[in-house]
Amino acid sequence: MKFFNREKEIHEILSILEGEPNIIYFIYGPLNSGKTALIKHIIENKLSDDYKVFYINFRTYLISEKREFIEAIFTTKKDDFFEKIKDKSEVLNLITKGAKILTGIPIPEVEFDKLFEEKINDAFQYLNSILLEVKKSGKQPVLILDELQMIKDVVLNWQKYLLKELFQFLVSLTKEQHLCHVFCLSSDSLFIEYVYSAGELEGRAKYLLVDDFDKETALKFMDFLAKEILNKKLSDEDKELIYNYVGGKPVYIYSVIDEMRYRKLEDILNLMLKEETQKLKYFLKELDYIKPKVELKDEIIEIKKDDIINALKLFKENYEVSDDDIPEPVYIYLVKKNILFLNPIEGILKPQSFLIWNAIKKLLNGH
Ligand SMILES: Nc1ncnc2c1ncn2[C@@H]1O[C@H](COP(=O)(O)OP(=O)(O)OP(=O)(O)O)[C@@H](O)[C@H]1O
Numbered sequence: 437m438k439f440f441n442r443e444k445e446i447h448e449i450l451s452i453l454e455g456e457p458n459i460i461y462f463i464y465g466p467l468n469s470g471k472t473a474l475i476k477h478i479i480e481n482k483l484s485d486d487y488k489v490f491y492i493n494f495r496t497y498l499i500s501e502k503r504e505f506i507e508a509i510f511t512t513k514k515d516d517f518f519e520k521i522k523d524k525s526e527v528l529n530l531i532t533k534g535a536k537i538l539t540g541i542p543i544p545e546v547e548f549d550k551l552f553e554e555k556i557n558d559a560f561q562y563l564n565s566i567l568l569e570v571k572k573s574g575k576q577p578v579l580i581l582d583e584l585q586m587i588k589d590v591v592l593n594w595q596k597y598l599l600k601e602l603f604q605f606l607v608s609l610t611k612e613q614h615l616c617h618v619f620c621l622s623s624d625s626l627f628i629e630y631v632y633s634a635g636e637l638e639g640r641a642k643y644l645l646v647d648d649f650d651k652e653t654a655l656k657f658m659d660f661l662a663k664e665i666l667n668k669k670l671s672d673e674d675k676e677l678i679y680n681y682v683g684g685k686p687v688y689i690y691s692v693i694d695e696m697r698y699r700k701l702e703d704i705l706n707l708m709l710k711e712e713t714q715k716l717k718y719f720l721k722e723l724d725y726i727k728p729k730v731e732l733k734d735e736i737i738e739i740k741k742d743d744i745i746n747a748l749k750l751f752k753e754n755y756e757v758s759d760d761d762i763p764e765p766v767y768i769y770l771v772k773k774n775i776l777f778l779n780p781i782e783g784i785l786k787p788q789s790f791l792i793w794n795a796i797k798k799l800l801n802g803h
């Protein structure tokens with residue numbers, strides 16, 4: 437599918453890339469807002485060959501221990517090949533010539549095995565030397581860590597030091613050495629907040645929001661897709677209707693218009709809302725027999741169902757609510773369950789999607 441819009445975000449990220457690396461960037465936004473699609477579009481279509489991009493997507497791996505974390509970052513395989521990398525000269529070849537984008541840090545197989553016996557710092561030192569080589573060859577290195585929340589298990593459950601070491605290393609790449617641009621992507625804003633404080637990133641990291649499309653852009657996206665997929669124009673009423681159901685989430689707009697090839701619009705939208713409403717209904721029912729709890733500042737806090745209902749009720753009239761209006765453990769729980777999205781910069785909570793918002797309004801009507 438063709439990429440649509442995001443001119444403002446593209447301009448901002450390209451401007452950052454044109455400058456000297458100085459700071460770590462967190463690209464965050466609601467689930468499925470288009471963060472991965474945006475960064476991929478930029479590196480694939482907007483960046484010249486003067487850049488060398490190391491794009492690491494943690495979602496490709498199941499990461500529950502240090503070994504898997506290292507495996508996710510380093511690859512012993514040549515891109516698109518299953519051939520192993522034998523020696524340093526092959527690595528040099530890959531990073532100074534070859535493709536603009538690599539999906540891991542290349543390392544000879546023997547050295548890769550050694551990484552597990554040594555301290556994590558040695559792995560970062562190796563990575564540092566690779567980035568220096570890239571720079572020496574006249575290219576600007578860029579490091580992208582996508583789906584950062586996938587390392588949550590490792591770093592929260594048993595290797596907290598890993599997170600600190602990783603981010604101290606990223607600080608050194610940016611603020612200290614000005615060697616490599618660093619972008620970390622995630623929809624888990626609670627985890628990003630945690631990383632920010634645990635990694636001691638004050639003044640060393642910035643946030644970039646990639647939100648769902650606003651209404652005007654969403655309507656234009658519908659026009660664009662209708663032409664591409666249906667080869668026709670949608671009426672203003674149809675577009676309003678779609679927006680009222682699914683809002684500005686690109687993935688939903690796409691699937692509605694794609695299904696319009698073989699189903700009636702009303703049926704598509706009603707089914708989507710029904711599914712979302714059922715999910716929310718089961719979530720609320722479950723609260724009768726599980727005891728919802730969250731960990732907050734090393735304390736386990738139980739949450740009452742009524743408090744959850746009361747929090748959700750605030751969204752009957754509003755799409756956005758201040759995080760001061762809902763007790764912290766309650767909104768943390770709802771954010772963790774992907775019902776709400778927290779924008780920690782603005783201190784604003786909103787449903788993860790218009791669909792969930794509609795489901796909330798439908799279910800809590802009369803409450
Ligand atoms: N600007 C866009 N133009 C066209 N399609 C888009 C655009 N943004 C997102 N999409 C579509 O939406 C889908 C979901 O987007 P994407 O996976 O990038 O979201 P994400 O924010 O990375 O999600 P997650 O929160 O799971 O990481 C993409 O596969 C793509 O089809």
Ligand SMILES: [Mg+2]
Pocket residue numbers: 471472473582583
């Ligand atoms: Mg993504």
